[in-house]
Amino acid sequence: MRRLPKLLPGTLTGEQRQLYDAITGGPRGQRQSSLTDSGGGLEGPFNAMLTQPVIGMALQSVGAAVRYQGTLPARARELAILIVAAHWDSDFEWHAHAAAGQAAGLSPEELACVRDGRALELTDGVEAWTVRACRALVARGDLDDAEYAAAVTALGESGVFELTTLVGYYATLALQLRVFRVGLPAGSGDNGSTD
Numbered sequence: 001m002r003r004l005p006k007l008l009p010g011t012l013t014g015e016q017r018q019l020y021d022a023i024t025g026g027p028r029g030q031r032q033s034s035l036t037d038s039g040g041g042l043e044g045p046f047n048a049m050l051t052q053p054v055i056g057m058a059l060q061s062v063g064a065a066v067r068y069q070g071t072l073p074a075r076a077r078e079l080a081i082l083i084v085a086a087h088w089d090s091d092f093e094w095h096a097h098a099a100a101g102q103a104a105g106l107s108p109e110e111l112a113c114v115r116d117g118r119a120l121e122l123t124d125g126v127e128a129w130t131v132r133a134c135r136a137l138v139a140r141g142d143l144d145d146a147e148y149a150a151a152v153t154a155l156g157e158s159g160v161f162e163l164t165t166l167v168g169y170y171a172t173l174a175l176q177l178r179v180f181r182v183g184l185p186a187g188s189g190d191n192g193s194t195d
Helices: 014-025 027-031 053-068 074-088 091-103 108-116 125-140 145-179
Strands: none
Touching: 014 027, 014 053, 027 053, 053 145, 074 091, 074 108, 074 125, 074 145, 091 108, 091 145, 125 145
C-alpha cells in the first residue's frame, strides 16, 4: 500500500511547483506520456521528490542528465537501468524502462535475459561491457582491477563515470520506490517495473 499520498498540483508550494514543472516540462515531459495520473499527481519516484523540493530538484536534475545528456548509447543505457531494476526487484522501474528498452531496440528475449539474470548474446562491445560492469556493480558494489581496465577500454573513463552515476541514481530511485511503496501506474497491468 502506498505510504505517501499524491501531492496534487493545486496543493503545491512555490518550490514544489517549480520542481513539478521541471519534471513535467523537461525532457521527461517531452518523451513520456505517463508522468502524471488523471488528477495531475506525479507517478513513480517523482511524487516523493516533492516532499523535499531542494533535494528533489537536484536529484531529478541528475536523472535528466544521465538519461538525456549522457553519452552511453540508448540500448546500453537501458540495459544498465534494467539491470538495476531487476536487481532491486523494482516493478515501477522495470515497467518504465522495459518500454524504453524496447523503443531503443531491445528484443523481448534480451529483456527476459536481463530480468532473469541470464547471459546476453551481445556483439556490441559497449553494450557487453555495460552489462558486465552493471552486474558487478549491483552484485558487489565495485569493479575489480581487470573489470575496471576493460570497462575503461570499452567505455572510456567518462563512460565509466557516467555508468556508475546511472547505477547509483537508479538504485536510489528503486530504494525510494520501495520505501514509499510506489506501485505501477493505474491501468499498466500486473507485470513490469524510471527516470
